[in-house]
Amino acid sequence: MDDQFTIRNDIATLPIHNVVASHDDVFTKLIEALPYPVQVFSPDGTLIMVNPAFVKEVHIADPSGLIGRYNILQEPTAEEYGALQNIKDAFAGIPSYAVDFMVPVHEIKKRFHIPAEEAGAYYMDVSTIPLLDKNENVICVVNIFNTRRKPIERSEIERAKDYIEVHWVSEFHVKDVAEAVFLSSSYFSRMFKRHTGKTPHEYYMNIKIERMKEKLLDRNLSVEEAFAACGIRYHSHYVSWFKKETGFSPKEYRKRAFKNTTERL
The missing domain is CATH 1.10.10.60 (Homeodomain-like)
Incomplete structure (x- = not known):
């Protein structure tokens, strides 16, 4: 399998292509180079990109099972885990930041039939940043994670x-x-x-x-x-x-x- 596909799933065919006009490749390389786990979502909430740091951190061998399928706006645990308002704010164009936030990676993996060794959630600081066009419409939303604690052994x-x-x-x-x-x-x-x-x-x-x-x-x-x-x-x-x-x-x-x-x- 093409290494690029496992990370971003043919970026040119997805909405991320419009992020920075002709400079989308620069944006993609920037996301891929970041040492922190990153997710990128389209305006409708669909996951369209994750970087290598994300793949490594949450132990997903092939993220294609999530890319194009996982929708954060339809996440059933968002309200339970206190993330709903932050998510709504981001897709309305308002940046948000959560400290020591519980991210139910294990539940998402189970839902999408991805093997999971973890018994619990990750605890992360999450910066959720909407990127806007000149008319202040949301082009995409970026989650940047900083892991505080992984699932307890x-x-x-x-x-x-x-x-x-x-x-x-x-x-x-x-x-x-x-x-x-x-x-x-x-x-x-x-x-x-x-x-x-x-x-x-x-x-x-x-x-x-x-x-x-x-x-x-x-x-x-x-x-x-x-x-x-x-x-x-x-x-x-x-x-x-x-x-x-x-x-x-x-x-x-x-x-x-x-x-x-x-x-x-």
Whole structure:
């Protein structure tokens, strides 16, 4: 396959040909030379060009599956991810800039049947720049990306789980766990839930309640001492929480457990 085709799909036959009149080749070379990932859209929102940096960054072997097919104005996740207004502004001729924006590359790949190794979205700064003609009509819209964070690796989630399991007695702070795996708190929390189905705090509390069950079976500890051994005050709030999670109050749980143990003996 022609290398140029894999990057821009016969640029001369697409609307980009009109971007800078007879200097469209200069524009094309400029886009291709940029070290940042770039997309170019026609006025109707159709993707008409991506540069080599984009192909490399998002791991798309052949972008022809997106070029001429993907339409950003018809992106179903735009509103969900908070991009809709920026997109509308750009196609109305108003430049926009988004910081640390979640770009659902994995969902777009899935929709267009492009193999995807990533488990999550990319987080990028996105400059969206409309190019206008002399009458201020939009000729094309250019997205320029600066990647802040790529999809989280599963190993980072496993390290976070290990950290929580080691520090389960201590008071929980998501910032501490995120720092242990070198991620920001907000990004870590989103990706942890995406991978596990639980928030980091829910995961922490699940571990804590299992440890509490174990401590309540220790006849040498009172209920209050069992709570204290788990780093929790014996308070009505936590008693209610324990009952909600297990179906029994701590004292009821202990009583039933001791009874079952005695009956087995």
